[in-house]
Amino acid sequence: MVSEPGMAALVMFAGASNAFAATAGSMRAALASEPAIPNIFAPSSTPADSIYHLSVFVLSVCAAIFIVVFSLIVYALIRFRRRADDDGSEPPQIYGSNQVELAWTVIPVLIIVVLFLASARVIHAVEDAEMPAGTTEVVAIGHQFWWEFRYPQQGFVTANELHVPVSDPQHPTPTHITLMSADTDHSFWVPKLAGKVDLIPNRVNNMWIDPHDTGVYVGQCAQYCGTQHAKMLLRVVVDSPQDYEKWLANEKQPPQLDAVANGRRIFESTACVNCHTVAGTNAHGTFGPDLTHLMSRATIAAGAADNTKENLRLWIKSPDAIKPGCLMPAMQLTEPEIDAVTAYLLTLH
Amino acid sequence: MLDADSLSKPMFVPPSEAVARPLFDRVHEWIVTVDHKKLGLMYVTYGIFFLVVGGIEATIMRIQLAIPNNHFVSPQVFNQLFTMHGTTMIFFSAMPIVFGIAVYLIPLMIGARDMAFPRLNAWGFWMSALGGVVLYFSVVGGSGLYGAGGAPDVGWFAYAPLTAPAFSVGHSTDYWILGIFLSGFGSIATAVNIITTVLCMRCPGMTLNRMPLLVWLNTIAAGLVLVAVSPLTAAQIMLLIDRYLGGHFFDTQAGGSATIWMHFFWIFGHPEVYILVLPAFAILSEVIPVFSRKPIFGYSIMVAATLAIGFISLGVWAHHMFTIGMTSYANAFFVASTGAIAVPTGIKIFNWLGTMWGGKIIFKVPMLFCIGAVCQMLIGGLTGIMLSVAPFDWQLGNSYFVVAHFHYIILGVIVFALFGGIYYWYPKITGRILSEKLGRWHFWLFFIGFHLTFDFMHVPGLLGMPRRIYTYEASRGWGFWNLIVTLGVAVQGIAILIWVVNVVRSHFKGEIAGNDPWDAWTLEWSTTSPPLHYNFAEIPVVHSRRPLWDLKHPEDPDWKYE
C-alpha cells in the first residue's frame, strides 16, 4: 500500500495540479472575453488544447518538485544554521552516501521518462495528424514585414488577415497551413490556436488549426526578421460557415471599381504596380501585399495601424511614420495625387 | 613547507605597488605580464567592465519596453541593443570572468607556480580583449568613418539568411563575426592552457581524485570549449565566405540552407551555456562546504555528474530549434536528450543540499549568494524542463518565457555564484576582506531586484509576447508586467553600485585578511594574501582532498577516510 510519505506526496501533487489548473483556468476565464490578449492557457483549437493539457501536467510535476526540494533547502538552512552559542567544533564530516545518491538519481530518471512519454504522444498527435477531407488549404508566405496568404483551392491571394471556417469537434473542418518564406526566417504564432511554426526560406513547413469558436485571434511574427519584426502582426478571423462562404465569395470576385478613374490611373502608372497586385487590373506586383480586397481588412501594414482613410493617406505619403524601417518607400506623390489614390483604394472591397 | 607552523603565522605582504614606482612602469608591468594572477585579474576586470556596458544596454531596452508603443529609442537602435547586449554579455563579460577566475585560482589550488603556458595565457587574454574592442568599434564606425559600418543588429545568434549580404547591408554583421572570431582564438588558447596545466602541473600527491572540484569543473568546461567553440568558428568562416567570396553555405537562393546555420550555431550555443555554468557550479562547490563546515557531499558523484553533463550537452542542441519543423522523431529525440541532462544537474543540487545538511551553516555574504544561486538553479532548471517538453516549447519558444528562463540561469545562478566567489576570494587576491554590511545590502537588493524582473518576466511569455520586439500593442495586456520587470532593473542597478563602492572602499580600508580568513581547506589558503609572485615558498605535498584540514586536524585527517 502507499506509505505515509507517499500519500503526502500524492496529495501535494494533486493539490499542485489542481492549483495550476485553477490558476490557468482563472487566467483563461478572466481573459476569455478579451480576444486581443493572447494566452497559451486559453486554447481554442486542438493543437493549442493538446499543448495546454500537457503543460498543466508538466507545470504540476515541476511545482511538486519545487515544493519538495525548496522545503528541504529551507529546512536545512534553518535547522543546521550555526547557533550563536556554538562551541566552534566541526560537525560530523560526512563524505557522501551511495544509497542517497542512488535514490535521487532514480527518481529524477523516472520523472524524466514520464515527461518524455507525455511529450512524445503530443508531438506525434500534432505533427503527424492526418487531415480529413474538407480541410481548408492555406499557403502562408512570410515577407519582411507582412504575411501573404494564398488560397489554392479557391485561387485567390490576400494578405495579413487570415479567414478560416470554425470547426465543429464532431465533424472537424480544420485548416491546413503550408508555411514558406520569401526572404528571411519568420514564425507564425497565434497562441490560442496552436504552437508556433517557423517560416524558413527554401523550406516547406506545415501546421494545422481547427478553431472551436468564432472570433478574432491575434498573434504576431515570433522569429526576428529585421527592423519591423515587432510590427508584423497577425489576425486570424474565425468565421461561422455562412460568414466564411460570404467572405470567400467576396474574395473571389474582382474588385468593385468605382469611377475613381483618376486615382486608379495614378496607381497603375506609377511604381505602385511594381509591388502590389489588384486582381483584374494591370497591377501584378508581388513584393508587397495584395490589395484587391484591401477594404475587407481591419488593419493595414500587417496590423501596424487601423484601416481608416486618414491612416491610408498617411501610409501612402510616408510609410515610415507608421512603420519606420519597413520596405515600402514614400512615393513622392503630390497632395491631390495622394487624395486620388486614397479614394481609389477605398473602393477595393 | 606546508605544515601547521606556516599556517599559524599568516604573513601580510604589501603589494609591490606600495613601493613608489613611476606610473609608466606599473602600467607596463601589467601589459607585458605573463603572471597568471595578473592575467586573471585583467580578465575579470575586463569582464566586469563589459558587464556594466551590457547592463546599460539592457536598461535602455527595458525603458523602451516599460510601456506599450514607447518612443525612447528607434527600432533600428533597439535591434542593435539586443544584439550587442547578448553578444557582449556572453562573449565579453561572462566568458572573460569565468576564464579569469580559472586562470587565477587553478595554479594556486593545484600547488603550481603558474599555468603550463604563461605566454599563451597572455596571448589568449589579449586576443579576447581585442575581440571586444573590434565589436565595439562598430558603435563608432557607423556610416561616418568612411562607411565602416554600424553596430550589428542581427541578434546574438545571427540567423541566416538575415546575415546574408542582401539583408545585412554594410559591415555591421562583419563586426559581429570578427569580434567573436578573434576572441574565439583566445578562448581556445586558454582552454588548451587550463587542460595542460591540470594534467601536467599538479603538486606531488595531488592525484586527479584529490583535486578541488573547482579545478575539475573548469577542466571539463575547458574541454567543452575545445570541442564546442570551434563549430562557431567554422560557421563564421563559412558566413564570411558567403559574404565576401560569393559562397553559398547559407544562401537559400542557391539551394543553401538556413537551418544548417542554426544547427552549427546551436551545436556551439548549447555547450556554451554549460561552459558558463560549470565554473559557477565550481564556485558553489568550493564555498558551500566551507560555510557549512563539511566536505562536499558526494565528491566522486559530482565529478561523474559533471562529466555526464559535459557529454550530454553536446547532444541536446536542437531543443533551440523545436519550432523549425523537424520531424516528430527528431523532436522526440531532443526531448529525451535534454531531459537526460536534467538528471545530473539535479544531482548536483541535491549534493549541495546534502553538504549543507547536518552542517553548521554560516550566513556570511559569500554563502548568501551561493544559497541564492542554488535556489535559483532549482527554479531555472525547472523552467528548463518545461521548455524541454517540445510541445510546450512550441508555445513558449522565442517568447519572453525563454528570456526569463535563461536570465534566471545566467544572472540568477552564474552571476550570483560569481558574486559569492568574489566575496570569498577577494581577501586572497587583495589581502583585505569586503565589508559584510555593504555586502548584505548588495545581496538583498540584488536578490529583490532580480526576482522583480525575472519572476514576472515569465508572464508576458505565457501571454504571447515574442522576444526581440522593440515595442508592442497596448491591447495585448503586456504593459503591466513589462513595467514591473523594468522597475526591478533599477533595484539591481543600485545593488551593483553598492558592490562597486564596497570593492573600492575595502581595497583601502577593509579588514586585513591574513592567509586564511574563512578557515578553509584548499591550497590557495596556505599562502599569503595576496599570494607571492611565485605563489608558494615551497611546492606543497598533499595527501587528501583537503590538505589544510589535515594540517588543522592531525588527529582526524581526511586521508584516513577517503
Add this chain to the structure above:
Amino acid sequence: MPLTHHLRGKVGMWCLIAAESSIFTIFVVAYLYYAGKSISGPTPREVLDVPIFISISLFSSSFTIVMAEKAIHRGNTKLFAGWWLATIVLGLIFVLGTAREWYALIYEHGLTISSSLFGTTFYSLVGLHLSHVLVGLTMLTIVLIFTFLGDVQQEHAERLGVLSLYWHFVDAVWVVVLSVVYFIAR
C-alpha cells in the same frame, strides 16, 4: 600516473588537435549535407580526379618526419636535417599539386567558390586543410633554418616532437578529406 611537466607540449598540442578536429568536422558535415544539392555547375564526378601522387607525397612526409625525430633523439643533427628537408619537399609537392589542380578546376571547368554549393564546400574544406599544411610548412621551414644555423640540438627533440605531432594531424585530416571528397561524395 600523473603526466609530468615535460609532457606539457604534447598535451597542449593534443588539445589543439581536438579543437581543430571539431572545426574540420563541421566543414565535412557541410560538404556531405550539400553533396548533390547544387542547382548548377559541374558535378564532382565530372571534374575531380583522385589526387594519388600528391596524397602519397603527403603521407610519405609523415614517414620522413618520424625518421627525422628518431635522428634528433639520437643526436644526429645532420641526418635530422636531411629527413626534415625531405618532409618539407614532400609537403611542397602537395601544395604545388593542389595549386595545379585548382588552376585546372577554375580555368578549364569554371568551378569557383561562388559558382555552386559544390564549389563553395569543396574549396572551403580543401582550402582549410591546405591552409593548415601551409602553416605547418612555415613552421617546418623555420626549424630548418635554425638547423642550418646550428641551433637545433638533441635537447630540442621533445619540442620537435610537438611540431611533428601537428604535422601528423594535418596528414590524418587529409585521409578524411580525401575519402569524403574524392570517394564517398563523388
